[in-house]
Amino acid sequence: MRHSNVPAALLSRVKSELQPVRPLASPGRRALALVPLGIALMVGIPVFWAWYAHINVFAPWPWRGLSLIEALVGVLVLAAAFREAVPGRELSRQTVWIVLGGACASFLIVNLSSAADANVPAETVMRWLRECIGRVIAFSAPALAIPIWLVSRALPNRPALTGAFCGLGVGLMADAGLRMLCWDGEHAHIVIAHGGAIAVLMALGALSTTMLERMKR
Amino acid sequence: MSELQHTNSAADEQLIELMVAYQHGDLSAFERLHDLLVDDVRRYFARACRDRRAVNDLVQDMFLEMHRSRRTYQPQLPVRPWAFGIARNVLARSRRTTWHRREHSSFEAEGESVAFVPAIDAHAADLLDIETALASLPAGNRDPWMLHHVFGFSFPSIAARLGITVMAAKLRSSRATRALRAALRGSRSGR
Numbered sequence: 001m002r003h004s005n006v007p008a009a010l011l012s013r014v015k016s017e018l019q020p021v022r023p024l025a026s027p028g029r030r031a032l033a034l035v036p037l038g039i040a041l042m043v044g045i046p047v048f049w050a051w052y053a054h055i056n057v058f059a060p061w062p063w064r065g066l067s068l069i070e071a072l073v074g075v076l077v078l079a080a081a082f083r084e085a086v087p088g089r090e091l092s093r094q095t096v097w098i099v100l101g102g103a104c105a106s107f108l109i110v111n112l113s114s115a116a117d118a119n120v121p122a123e124t125v126m127r128w129l130r131e132c133i134g135r136v137i138a139f140s141a142p143a144l145a146i147p148i149w150l151v152s153r154a155l156p157n158r159p160a161l162t163g164a165f166c167g168l169g170v171g172l173m174a175d176a177g178l179r180m181l182c183w184d185g186e187h188a189h190i191v192i193a194h195g196g197a198i199a200v201l202m203a204l205g206a207l208s209t210t211m212l213e214r215m216k217r
Numbered sequence: 218m219s220e221l222q223h224t225n226s227a228a229d230e231q232l233i234e235l236m237v238a239y240q241h242g243d244l245s246a247f248e249r250l251h252d253l254l255v256d257d258v259r260r261y262f263a264r265a266c267r268d269r270r271a272v273n274d275l276v277q278d279m280f281l282e283m284h285r286s287r288r289t290y291q292p293q294l295p296v297r298p299w300a301f302g303i304a305r306n307v308l309a310r311s312r313r314t315t316w317h318r319r320e321h322s323s324f325e326a327e328g329e330s331v332a333f334v335p336a337i338d339a340h341a342a343d344l345l346d347i348e349t350a351l352a353s354l355p356a357g358n359r360d361p362w363m364l365h366h367v368f369g370f371s372f373p374s375i376a377a378r379l380g381i382t383v384m385a386a387k388l389r390s391s392r393a394t395r396a397l398r399a400a401l402r403g404s405r406s407g408r
Contacts, residue, residue, distance in 0.1 A: 004248040004251075004252070005248075005251065005252050005255065006247070006248050006251045006252075006280075007277060007388075008395075009277075009388050009391050009392065010277050010280055010281060010388075011248070013281065013284075014244070014247055014280075014281075014284050015244055017284065018242055018244055018247070018284075019242055020240065020241050020242040021240050021242075021287055021288040022240075022288065023240060023288055023289075023290060023291055023292055024288055024289055024291065026291060086289050086291070086299075086302075087286065087289060087298075087299050087300075087301075087302025087303045087305075087306060088294075088295075088297075088298030088299035088300070088301065088302035088303075089291075089294075089298070089299075089302070090302065153288075153289075154286070154289045155282070155286045155289055155302075155303060155306055157302060157305050157306050157309065
């Protein structure tokens with residue numbers, strides 16, 4: 001019989017808790033499982049707020065195609081977050097910058113290439129800023145709980161970064177829906193209101209993932 | 218060079234097989250994994266920490282965390298990067314605990330409601346034996362045991378007080394209990 005070098009306390013603890021486990025699915029597959037969430041955000045946000053605010057004007061078809069691209073980028077960012085959460089599979093610094101840069105670029109290209117200037121009166125600018133941020137947060141903050149829960153099932157070594165990526169992914173999905181409803185194509189509005197909403201979600205994701213990791217131990 | 222690569226890949230293959238078996242609930246696979254990884258893990262922690270006892274605690278914490286997180290290992294991927302990813306996590310957590318302890322150095326002054334519960338009701342001779350046995354224990358194991366069994370502190374508060382993890386506090390106390398039991402058994406049989 002082989003002599004084990006495992007300390008007795010550790011061995012008895014492991015023995016008492018040892019059960020077969022199913023390995024986590026790959027990051028890509030887990031991100032694909034969130035495609036329905038992306039669709040729900042992309043469709044739910046414009047439909048709900050159009051009904052709520054009695055708006056009948058929707059974005060034209062080409063805009064919807066671009067929204068789909070933005071939502072897909074969101075899924076890719078979530079896949080990066082799920083990979084980052086697995087020990088030993090952390091993203092290199094270069095990849096982190098590529099993901100962040102790619103997400104920012106797709107957000108700006110999709111929004112700025114299709115948005116038309118709505119000539120919003122000065123007194124309405126602030127109200128529209130608040131409305132856009134509020135609409136995205138109201139839908140996305142609860143949705144953010146799902147990827148954060150998935151991330152917390154792994155063991156992220158950089159929980160703030162992982163959570164920020166979750167926020168970014170969900171934020172892009174939500175923005176894909178919001179842009180079909182928002183009339184204001186002013187560049188400043190897009191960057192501050194839509195980009196700001198994504199930034200808030202990133203901060204929320206970073207904070208909640210960090211807190212969850214601290215609470216878990 | 219190619220022979221070395223071949224040896225490395227064979228070792229990696231073995232680790233992967235063991236890890237898969239461990240995920241299926243094979244305890245002997247865990248023991249083999251422990252034996253194959255423990256020296257490297259100890260070296261990793263020793264580079265970051267000089268205290269040998271703390272290194273041993275970190276090693277045990279790491280294997281316990283590896284056990285808890287075994288589902289995060291994805292079969293076919295190399296085991297070592299995954300295991301050392303967990304080691305990094307454990308080390309970061311330990312550093313955070315130490316930092317937290319320094320931040321809350323006023324903890325001692327604030328005090329904590331301590332219920333003095335004499336754990337043992339025994340004759341004077343037995344008490345003498347216990348005192349001798351306690352004195353023979355290393356301070357690192359004695360302190361958590363005394364704080365828990367004599368002064369009634371909870372393990373989280375002991376961990377915060379000594380700047381170690383909760384698991385380490387439990388392990389040290391358990392080691393002390395075993396050592397005490399062995400010492401007392403020896404002294405009684407000799408009487």
